[in-house]
Amino acid sequence: MSATTIVSVILLLLLAACLIHLVPYLRDPHALCSYPGPLLAKFSDVWLGRVAAQGHRSETVHELHKKYGTFVRLAPNHLSISDPAAIQDVYAHGNGATKSNFYDAFVSITRGLFNTRSRADHTRKRKVVAHVFSQKSVLEFEPYTRVHVSALFTQWDRLCELGAKGLEGKEGEGWRGEGGRLWMDCLPWFNYLAFDIIGDLAFGAPFGMLEACADTAPVAISQEAAMASYGSSEKGMPEITHCPAVKIINERGEYSASIGVLPPSWRPWLIRWVPWYRRGNTSVEMLAGMAIAAISKRLAAPTERTDLLSKLQQGKDEDGRPLSARELTADALTQLIAGSDTTSNSSCAIAYYLAANPDVQRKLQYELDVSLGGIDDSVVTYEQVKRLPYLEAVINEGLRMHSTSGIGLPREVSAGGLTVCGRFFSEGTILSAPTYTVHRNEEVWGRDADRFRPERWLEQDKNELQKAFNPFSFGPRGCIGRSLAVMELFIIVASVFRRYCFVLEELNQKLETKEGFLRKPVVCKVGIARRTSNT
Structure with missing residues (x-):
């Protein structure tokens, strides 16, 4: 093929690409041309795909709303609406909107509840x-x-004792003792805790991360063979390997959140030719293998204990049909991801904000001490703490500020159209309300909306604040595990701060985050010490 022919082919491909993006823009089938946004976003999904892959989508969209106002065009057929009223309009029961094809990027075994x-x-x-x-x-x-x-607590107390002697961990362990405190990155520990909790709740046994002080979990090598062996003592346990579970979940979230905003026809090609997407797709498969290995182990040793898996097995629809093996696996996988990621991210973020705001931390500890009878080594019960007003305010404020689910979950307008914040949108339009931005709306939260201040939950009308508070999504597709997540957070936060004092390693230290589907802390370096009657 001659050089002239190659150039001609390239020019034709470029012309075709331009026409593919220009024609829909000129046709404007959903009447979005009048809405502001980045120039490239008006013509192509590439802009949003790139932003999502960079890991700071919520912050980027927030800056666009500050620049352009309530309505921002994120893609040729995707409008972000930052008015708190949009939460009710877009996500509530009865509006007919459905999840967009963004969610197809999260399917691995079969479609589950999520x-x-x-x-x-x-x-x-x-x-x-x-x-x-x-x-x-x-x-x-x-x-x-x-x-x-x-x-x-057993692990932290052990390290606190070693730290009190001025010791430090081996290379890679990341802790040291200095000035009477244990200095460490607390994020991995909250990850280990959340994974062990969800492992026990969902699959009958923890992953053992707290005991090993390491990010590791078993993964089934052959998914089909492992699912075929469910509950069969004759076939034995499936062949497994081990992987860093937290790392795999992070990679899977970043991959799915980026490829999910790109046209479905592009996805197979990106997985095949772009190494970053290929690695992400591998993480999707490994995460599925993690859930399958845990289910296989649990079903190989039947038990009468109550856990999420046993309750999923008992569940039946109105026709008396239970979940199939693939459905059971898909929904167990959802519980694994949601139960580990959200709990660890939120616990770490709340710990950061309390360390960064010592007055708030002392006020919380005072409430705990007065209500629970002073400093104690025991882990609190939910009944003991679920009605403590300042604890609830601290947790709500942490969920508001960190917004672990902050991107604005996309919904597709159904037949007949939908009116949101006084604007009509036709069938097929993709709409979202960005939680990160709604949680910083100054008309609702005040001029200090960017500041961590739990007192706002006690000073303002909580019912009004709740209308703009969306940490678990809203409506029929809202987080079904909300009650479990709230229970865990109340127990974790109350128990940790009743027992320990936290300070930041560096003054004015920021909470660095990276976002895939969820917005996650990257590192949280703190100093902790056991509380005494004088602290």
Whole structure:
């Protein structure tokens, strides 16, 4: 092929690419041309895909809303709406909006409760799973949570004793003793805790991360063979390997959040030709293998204990049908991801904000001491702390500021259109309300909306604040495990800060984050010390 021919082919491809993006822009099928946003975003999904891959989508979109106002165009057919009223309009029951094809990027085994887009299928799955997260079930899970918080304390107390002697960990362990405190990155420890809790709650046994002080979990090498062996003593345990679970979940979230905003027709090509996407797809498969290995181990040794898996097995829809093996695995995988990621991220972020605001930390500890009878080594119960107003304010403020689910979950307008904040949008338009930005709306939260200040939850009308508070999403597709997550956070935060004092390693230290599907701390270096009657 001659050089002239090659140049001609390249020019034709470039012309075709331009036309593919220019024609829809000129046709404007969803009447979005009048809405402001980055120039490239008006023509192509590439802009949002690139922003998502860089790991700071919520912050980028927030700056765009500060620049352009309530409505910002993020892609040719995607509008972000930062008005708190959009939460009700876009996500509530009865508006008919469905999950967009963004969620297809999160399917690995089969569609589960989280990533199914069919309203009828979602209704069936939610009915099967709903009893798993009833208040009665959540209270049955509480003892497992408390056991693992106690295991965390055993490790921290051991390190505190070593630190008091001026010792430091081996290379890679990342802790040292200095000035009467244990200095460390607390993020890995909150990851270990959350994984061990969800392992015990969902699959009958912890992953053993707290005991090993390491990020590791078993993964089934052959997914199909492992699922075929469910509950079969004859086939034995599936062949497994081990992987760094936290790292795999992070890679999977970053990959899916980026490829999910790109056209579905592009996805196979990106996985095949772009190494970053290929690695992300591998992480999706490994994460599925992690859930399958845990289920295989649990079903190989039947037990009468109550856990999420046993309740998923008991669940039936209105026709008496239980979940299939693939559905069981998909929904168990969802619980693994949601139960580990959100708890660890939120616990770490709240610990950071309390370390960064010592007055708030002391006020919380005073409430705990007065309500619970002073400093004590035991892990609190949910009943002891669930009605403590300042503890609740601290947790709510941490969830508001950190916004672990902050990107604005996309919904597709159904037939008949949808009116949001007084604007009509036609069928097929993608809309989202960015939680990170809504949580910083000064009209709701005040001029200090960027500041961590739990007192706002006690000074302002909490019912009004709740209308702009969206940490678990909203409506029929909201987080079904909300009650479990809240119970865990109350026990973890109250127990940790009743027992320890936290300070930041560096003055004015920022909480560095990276965002995939969820917004996660990258590192949180703190100094901790056991509390005494004088601290």
